[in-house]
Amino acid sequence: MAEPMELLCWGGDWDLPSVHTDSLIVLAYAKFSDAKLAVKSIDWTWRTITASVPQLHYEGSAVTEPTQILNFLRKQRFNADYELTAKQGADTMAYIALLEEKLRPALLHTFWVDAENYANLTRPWFTSHSPFPLNFFVPGRQASLALSRILLTKAESPLLNITEVEGKIYSEAKECLNLLSHRLGNFHFFFGDTPTSLDAFVFGHIAPLIKAPLPSGQLQKHLNQLDNLCQFCNTILKNYFTDASAEKRTDCSPTAIHDPVDANLQKLTQLVNKESNLIEKMDDNLRSSPQHRPHRHESKPLALAGERNSTPPS
Amino acid sequence: MSLAAEAFVSQIAAAEPWPEKATLYQPLKEDQILLSDSASSLAVQTFLRMCGLPVQVSCCANAEYMSPSGKVPFIHVGNQVVSELGPIVQYIKAKGHSLSDGLDDVQRAEMKAYMELVNNMLLTAELYIQWCDDYTATEISRPRYSSPYSWPLNHILAYQKQWEVRRKMNAIGWSGKSLEQVYEDVSQCCQALSQRLGTQPYFFNKQPTELDALVFGHLFTILTTQLTNDELAEKVKSYTNLLSFCHHSKTSK
Numbered sequence: 001m002a003e004p005m006e007l008l009c010w011g012g013d014w015d016l017p018s019v020h021t022d023s024l025i026v027l028a029y030a031k032f033s034d035a036k037l038a039v040k041s042i043d044w045t046w047r048t049i050t051a052s053v054p055q056l057h058y059e060g061s062a063v064t065e066p067t068q069i070l071n072f073l074r075k076q077r078f079n080a081d082y083e084l085t086a087k088q089g090a091d092t093m094a095y096i097a098l099l100e101e102k103l104r105p106a107l108l109h110t111f112w113v114d115a116e117n118y119a120n121l122t123r124p125w126f127t128s129h130s131p132f133p134l135n136f137f138v139p140g141r142q143a144s145l146a147l148s149r150i151l152l153t154k155a156e157s158p159l160l161n162i163t164e165v166e167g168k169i170y171s172e173a174k175e176c177l178n179l180l181s182h183r184l185g186n187f188h189f190f191f192g193d194t195p196t197s198l199d200a201f202v203f204g205h206i207a208p209l210i211k212a213p214l215p216s217g218q219l220q221k222h223l224n225q226l227d228n229l230c231q232f233c234n235t236i237l238k239n240y241f242t243d244a245s246a247e248k249r250t251d252c253s254p255t256a257i258h259d260p261v262d263a264n265l266q267k268l269t270q271l272v273n274k275e276s277n278l279i280e281k282m283d284d285n286l287r288s289s290p291q292h293r294p295h296r297h298e299s300k301p302l303a304l305a306g307e308r309n310s311t312p313p314s
Numbered sequence: 315m316s317l318a319a320e321a322f323v324s325q326i327a328a329a330e331p332w333p334e335k336a337t338l339y340q341p342l343k344e345d346q347i348l349l350s351d352s353a354s355s356l357a358v359q360t361f362l363r364m365c366g367l368p369v370q371v372s373c374c375a376n377a378e379y380m381s382p383s384g385k386v387p388f389i390h391v392g393n394q395v396v397s398e399l400g401p402i403v404q405y406i407k408a409k410g411h412s413l414s415d416g417l418d419d420v421q422r423a424e425m426k427a428y429m430e431l432v433n434n435m436l437l438t439a440e441l442y443i444q445w446c447d448d449y450t451a452t453e454i455s456r457p458r459y460s461s462p463y464s465w466p467l468n469h470i471l472a473y474q475k476q477w478e479v480r481r482k483m484n485a486i487g488w489s490g491k492s493l494e495q496v497y498e499d500v501s502q503c504c505q506a507l508s509q510r511l512g513t514q515p516y517f518f519n520k521q522p523t524e525l526d527a528l529v530f531g532h533l534f535t536i537l538t539t540q541l542t543n544d545e546l547a548e549k550v551k552s553y554t555n556l557l558s559f560c561h562h563s564k565t566s567k
Contacts (some may be wrong), residue, residue, distance in 0.1 A: 065487070090506035094427035097434040145485075152485040179423035 004038045005076075006057040007072060011041040014211040017241050019125065021107065023054040025066045025204030031240040032195045034080035043129040048138050049267050066204070067096075070197055081196050083274060085281070088191050092198040095183070095190075098176060103205055105150050106173030106219055110209070112146035113162065116216040174222050177206075181226040188235060192277040194270055195236065319477070332409060333392050334471045336369045338362075339377045339518050345461045346375060348454075349539050350440040353518055355387040357531025358399055360563070363388075364522050365411045375462035403524050413523045425525045428510065432525075435503040436490060439496050443546065445479040447493055450542050501549045504533075508553040516561055522563070529556075530563040 007030070009023030019038075030037045037056075042048055056063045056072060064073045074081070081089065111122050118139075126142065127135040147162065154165050180202060189195045190202070206223060207285050210233050214220050223229060340355040341347040347355070355371075362369050369389065374380065381388040381397045388397030396405045406412070414422060444455045460468030460476055483489045488496075507529060516522045517529070536550050537560065550556060 046394075086509040087512070091424065091427070092430040093506040094424065094501065094510075097431035098427040101430045101434050149485040152482045179426055182419040183423045185420070186430040 004036050006038045006041050007039050008047060008051055008055040008057070009039065009053055011043040012123065014208075014213065015237065016207055016211050019208055019212070020053060021104075021204045021208060022066045023204075024207055025200050026054045026056070026069050028195075028203045028236065028240065029070055029073065029080060029197055030078070032197075032200060033073060033078040033080040035073055035076070044131050046131065046134065048126075048130045049134050049141070066201075070200075075213070080200075083194070083278075084191060084196060088196075092196065095198055096201050098179070099201055099205055102172045102176035105154055105169045107205060107209060108146040108150055109166065109169060110214065110217060110219055111212075112143045113150065114216060117214050118143060120215045121212065125262040130158075170219060173219055177223055177226055177229065181229050184228050184232060186228065188232070193273040195240075196290075199232075199236070201238050202229075203233060207237070330392050330409075332367050332411075334368070336367070336389060336391045337372050338369045338387050338389045339372050339374055339380060341377045342373045342375055342462065346458055347373075348444055348458060349541070350437060350444060351386050351536060352539065353386070353437070353440065353459060353532040353535040354399065355531070356535055357528045358387050358389070358402055359401065360529035360530050361403065361413075361524055362406075364413060364527055365406060367406070367411065399524065399528060413521065414518075417518055417519060417523070425518065425523060428507070428525050429528055431506060432528050432532060435499055438486070438501045439484075439503075439546075440532075440536075441479055442491070443482060443486055443493070443541070445476050446489070447484055451476060453542055468538055495533050497545055497549060500546060501552075504553050505554060508556050511555055511559060513555065515559075526563065527558075530560060534560050534564065 007023075009018050009027065010020035012018050016024065017027050018041075027037075027039070041226075042053060047053075052064050054064070054066065054069065056069045058072075058076075063069050073079075081092070084092065110117060112118055123139040123143075126139040130138045134154060143205060150165060150169065151162065154169055184190060187193075189199045193197070206229055209217075209220055209223055209232055212220075319508055338355070338358060341351055343352075359369070359371065377386050377388070378384060380395075382395050383397045383401075385398050388395055389402060391405075394405075396402050412426060419424060445451050456472040456476065460472040463471060480489065491499075511517055514520075516526050518525070533550055533556055537547050537557075539547075541547075
């Protein structure tokens, strides 16, 4: 077997395998596509300031940035998207762009710019996970990068002050979360019953927001009201990342024996589900009329939508 | 604008009908306007045409400085000034005209997502090619951008704009990209749009929406603008359904 691929990323906390959004995206995708990665955390090493995380090392070459790493994994035949239709692949790109434009500025603000969160949660965490003397520099550097990114992309000339931009980015982020919730509906994952790269991206963005114990988190409160997104996050954590948290609790031996059998059964069930999904999608495409939409709306958990889906959005 | 002020403005907006003398401001068409601004301006004009709202296009050298957000184009309606496609769509919706009312929530989510895709990839790629590629910046962007001004203001303004755009590229991580990678990104974006469009005349149902206006604005401008090389236009041309979408939208306006 070829030597395993090595991934450098930030360490985990708060029930998550990593606290860093981009690292989470790569970790989740690796789990979805069954790619075996040797995960090396950069905590307490000099790489906290020298490396751009996440970074994948394989046979001497290094790949950074989540999209590049996902492309690389796909070329190595670890593809979680092979069943998506062309249109779904296009939708994936569009939703990822939506996440980057609308949600990421607010996430950066919540963790790095908001004074209370930064002083009580983010800075202590990153300081305690960096070696001396880097612990003085790492959080500050990340914070200033985050602030400049928000200001340069979102603040237009009369809004040069960060406080005026805040209102705008939070309202855009809330709208983005609502849109994601509408799109997810009652399904387990965004495209049927198996997770794809879009699920990895959404998971990477919202998991820290759900799990981090933020002192002041208006976006977190908003997200907690969207049950299906919280459910989505917990499902992924339970199904794909329980090995990590189970190891910590040292009671993994009985579950390990059941894992191969369950995994096979799970794969078989997934295949059957995929088949039926494909047939359903073909059916939908053939008809492609709005009359199929109502039963998705009726069963939506959001009370606001309900039957009144003809009124303009709030 | 704060959220309360926005709500207040949209209430006022709803009260008045669309005036006859609404104006859209953009930089000078022949000499000054660049690819990205021209694309945004065409998108807004197409959107207004699709809504059936008449607007006069006025070209001014200082349009960028007149705009409330610093970006062009902007429209002057009654006693309000609104810039950029997103706020303009909301403003016009407050007035009672909307192209996306027929969409359900999931489709609206998709439409917003695709609009962000165009903004995130196409617009950023256009800005990159114009200002971060040294050859294009020297031959085309800087001379055009500063053409209405005299020395030394033209140099100062051109370099200031270039520096601003390069800072922004740096912040979002595009400064490490090579030109080939940017062309590749444009190609992927066009592929996504092409796959979403399929064989339909518009992106959603049979009615055009703001997404159609935005895509048409960008693609048509890319196809008809002369840059230092034709590679950008070639990337778009390789998707035939996008070409026919542009033709169709152009003729049906």
